[in-house]
Amino acid sequence: MAMSQLKTTIGHGVDDIPSTPGKFKPEKSSPFFFNRVRWYTSLSKLTLWFFLSLCLLLFLFFASPSSSPPRRHLNGGAWGGPDWERRVRLSARVRATNKAGHTVLVTGAAGFVGTHVSMALRRRGDGVLGLDNFNDYYDPSLKRARQKLLERSGIFVVEGDINDEALLKKLFDVVAFTHVMHLAAQAGVRYAMKNPKSYINSNIAGLVNLLEVCKSAVPQPAIVWASSSSVYGLNSKVPFSENDRTDQPASLYAATKKAGEEITHTYNHIYGLSITGLRFFTVYGPWGRPDMAYFFFTKDMLKRKQITVFEGPNHSTVARDFTYIDDIVKGCLGALDTAKKSTGTGGKKKGPAQYRIFNLGNTSPVSVNDLVSILEKHLKVKANKKIMLLPRNGDVQFTHANITLAERELGYKPSTDLHTGLKKFVRWYLSYYSGSKKKTSCSWKLDLQWACYGQDRFFKIYRPEKI
Ligand SMILES: O=C(O)[C@H]1O[C@H](OP(=O)(O)OP(=O)(O)OC[C@H]2O[C@@H](n3ccc(=O)[nH]c3=O)[C@H](O)[C@@H]2O)[C@H](O)[C@@H](O)[C@H]1O
Numbered sequence: 001m002a003m004s005q006l007k008t009t010i011g012h013g014v015d016d017i018p019s020t021p022g023k024f025k026p027e028k029s030s031p032f033f034f035n036r037v038r039w040y041t042s043l044s045k046l047t048l049w050f051f052l053s054l055c056l057l058l059f060l061f062f063a064s065p066s067s068s069p070p071r072r073h074l075n076g077g078a079w080g081g082p083d084w085e086r087r088v089r090l091s092a093r094v095r096a097t098n099k100a101g102h103t104v105l106v107t108g109a110a111g112f113v114g115t116h117v118s119m120a121l122r123r124r125g126d127g128v129l130g131l132d133n134f135n136d137y138y139d140p141s142l143k144r145a146r147q148k149l150l151e152r153s154g155i156f157v158v159e160g161d162i163n164d165e166a167l168l169k170k171l172f173d174v175v176a177f178t179h180v181m182h183l184a185a186q187a188g189v190r191y192a193m194k195n196p197k198s199y200i201n202s203n204i205a206g207l208v209n210l211l212e213v214c215k216s217a218v219p220q221p222a223i224v225w226a227s228s229s230s231v232y233g234l235n236s237k238v239p240f241s242e243n244d245r246t247d248q249p250a251s252l253y254a255a256t257k258k259a260g261e262e263i264t265h266t267y268n269h270i271y272g273l274s275i276t277g278l279r280f281f282t283v284y285g286p287w288g289r290p291d292m293a294y295f296f297f298t299k300d301m302l303k304r305k306q307i308t309v310f311e312g313p314n315h316s317t318v319a320r321d322f323t324y325i326d327d328i329v330k331g332c333l334g335a336l337d338t339a340k341k342s343t344g345t346g347g348k349k350k351g352p353a354q355y356r357i358f359n360l361g362n363t364s365p366v367s368v369n370d371l372v373s374i375l376e377k378h379l380k381v382k383a384n385k386k387i388m389l390l391p392r393n394g395d396v397q398f399t400h401a402n403i404t405l406a407e408r409e410l411g412y413k414p415s416t417d418l419h420t421g422l423k424k425f426v427r428w429y430l431s432y433y434s435g436s437k438k439k440t441s442c443s444w445k446l447d448l449q450w451a452c453y454g455q456d457r458f459f460k461i462y463r464p465e466k467i
Helices: 003-016 033-063 082-092 112-123 140-152 165-174 196-216 252-271 293-302 325-338 368-379 404-410 418-436 443-453 455-462
Strands: 072-074 077-079 103-107 127-132 156-159 179-182 222-228 275-280 306-311 355-360 384-389
Touching (some): 077 156, 082 103, 082 127, 082 156, 103 112, 112 140, 112 179, 140 156, 165 196, 179 196, 179 325, 196 222, 196 252, 222 252, 252 275, 252 355, 275 325, 293 368, 293 418, 325 355, 325 404, 355 404, 368 418
Parallel strands (some): 103 179, 222 275, 275 355, 306 384
16 A cells, blocks of 8 residues: 555544444445455554453463562562562571570671671571661672671571661561661761761661561560760760760760660660660771771771871870670670560560660770781781871760670670781781682782782782881
8 A cells, every 4th residue: 555545544534433433334335445444453453452462461460479479679679578588587597406596687787797796696596687778888799798608607688778667567577586686877987977867867767667666576576786985975084884974975976876875765664675785896807897997097008008097186195995896796695695575565565674785895995006006017018197186077085995884794705905806807808808809900919919828928029118
């Protein structure tokens, strides 16, 4: 059919369609009759095929196994469905040989402390389910590497946010957690100047969301959570004791942790949730956080980059009660083991519930200058230091923990000094970053030789000057 003829035929057809198709009487003698019928036939065929395809698509959608129950998507992750629930249950299952084991939900499980605590719990046979939103506050690939480590130990890390109420409720529907180890938080004291809302979102809103779900859970879990040494703020009395004032925070981070202590107290008071807050003192070690000074000093020193070392007014010392991760883990496990059951049911308190706060520090502060000297020894690199007056952007000049209470109640006894702890950290750092840089850059070659042949050989080849 010629194009002009087709246009004419269609033009006629559209105009001629009667409002009541049944009343349509074909005019056999019309020269346009056959074209018109063919056009109507193909239109109805098209409609029929479209309708059938739609039915098929709808059928496939509703009949597919993943459509019931629904899967939810978060930050690229997904949750829900029978397979997911099976993994959640399996991960949270207490080992048969550990009759008194806990069933623990660890929030922030792919974080530094979260990973170590989860592994330690798993090693002794507790059931552990991880939760982490894998945000990009620092390199998420490190969090993914920690996740792999956890998965190798049979720990499933659910990808999701503590602000997702539906997800938290689902987790408590699937597993009757006896404990929650709440470590998910927005960390870092200086970053609060850049992104204040992230602190409110995680450390306040997220905490409240978690407590809301825990208060309604049956049974209610006991909660152990990470507060911070930063709540002591600008206090000058040392060492810091749990009953010292905590009303002079120097950073928004500190303020949100302090708020967390008050908020958890409220939930303890009203709903009978068993609460233990742990004030961590500058935790460091293998698999640590790249935003912390000991970590980025190491990185920069190896690259021969300048590092900024803070000092107080009149060249006074800035110091921290640096605490090694293994000691912190022992403190966390001690807190979980001594936590009493929550006393509420159905969101109602049935009796007074345990409320505790402990310092988990090392009790021997070390100046940042000494921290750098120790790193120089382990790395065999002379630091290129720029000394700067401690900026007023969240830092406090010193921290020092009194740990008498934790010693007595939790059996907490830190045993790793900074020299030993940093040695372990440096060993991990070198092996981790030599392994993960494989074939990506020429600097990998340097690191690999270091890892393969040891530090001496590495420095014999590459160190530009003798230290
Ligand atoms: O105990 C806590 O509750 C907190 O500990 C940690 O905070 P901080 O003790 O401040 O650790 P971190 O930043 O490593 O600085 C260490 C030292 O290096 C100094 N510092 C820092 C940076 C720099 O460029 N130069 C420098 O001298 C700096 O002045 C400081 O004296 C956690 O990050 C925080 O999330 C929280 O958990």
